[in-house]
Amino acid sequence: MKIGVLALQGAVREHANSLMNCGVEPVEIRYSEQLSEIQGLIIPGGESTTVGKLLIKYKMLEPIAKMGQNGFPIFGTCTGLILLAKEIIGSVQPRLGLMDINVERNAFGRQIASFEQDIPIPELGPEPFHAVFIRAPYITKGGEEVRILARLEEKILFARQKNLLAAAFHPELTKDLRIHQYFIEMCSK
Ligand code: GLN
Numbered sequence: 311m312k313i314g315v316l317a318l319q320g321a322v323r324e325h326a327n328s329l330m331n332c333g334v335e336p337v338e339i340r341y342s343e344q345l346s347e348i349q350g351l352i353i354p355g356g357e358s359t360t361v362g363k364l365l366i367k368y369k370m371l372e373p374i375a376k377m378g379q380n381g382f383p384i385f386g387t388c389t390g391l392i393l394l395a396k397e398i399i400g401s402v403q404p405r406l407g408l409m410d411i412n413v414e415r416n417a418f419g420r421q422i423a424s425f426e427q428d429i430p431i432p433e434l435g436p437e438p439f440h441a442v443f444i445r446a447p448y449i450t451k452g453g454e455e456v457r458i459l460a461r462l463e464e465k466i467l468f469a470r471q472k473n474l475l476a477a478a479f480h481p482e483l484t485k486d487l488r489i490h491q492y493f494i495e496m497c498s499k
Contacts, residue, residue: 311498312335312349313335316352318364320354342368342369349497351384352384352387352493355387355444358393362404386474395411409456424442429462433492439489448465452466457470457471
């Protein structure tokens with residue numbers, strides 16, 4: 311199986327390594343023509359306003375949005391989560407707008423721009439997941455079709471809507487492959 315990692319900006323290599331460690335072939339996606347080679351797409355962390363503009367420049371915003379609407383599996387981490395959201399609070403920046411979620415950017419404040427925390431994700435088993443947050447967003451609200459997979463108090467950190475998966479943190483920066491494996495399973499169906 312081949313899974314794409316959007317390679318316009320951000321933590322591309324780390325996701326590619328996690329996929330390889332799961333026995334899947336990563337494809338770094340830079341052009342829309344490559345989208346037909348893959349069975350799923352990861353949108354890595356970076357800076358969402360920049361990646362949104364680059365998606366338009368490289369003519370991939372609409373093709374990826376269409377694929378997502380048609381059931382193609384997409385996993386967004388951090389910036390990827392922001393780009394998947396229909397509503398980005400206080401922002402009109404370009405986005406795919408596929409997931410029925412409201413997202414607050416840089417939501418943990420300046421003082422705690424980056425931090426790590428073990429969070430429970432019952433869907434992945436009893437062992438908590440060591441989550442790395444970097445100027446992270448969180449989901450404030452999800453629609454009826456959105457399944458919340460992890461949260462800290464009222465902050466939603468990991469969620470799924472059918473073929474779409476979104477994490478506020480960076481699973482590619484840890485050795486724990488459970489989230490990548492979970493996404494690979496979504497891609498093999
Ligand atoms: N704060 C960034 C944004 O708004 C996201 C940070 C990240 O992807 N680590 O795009």
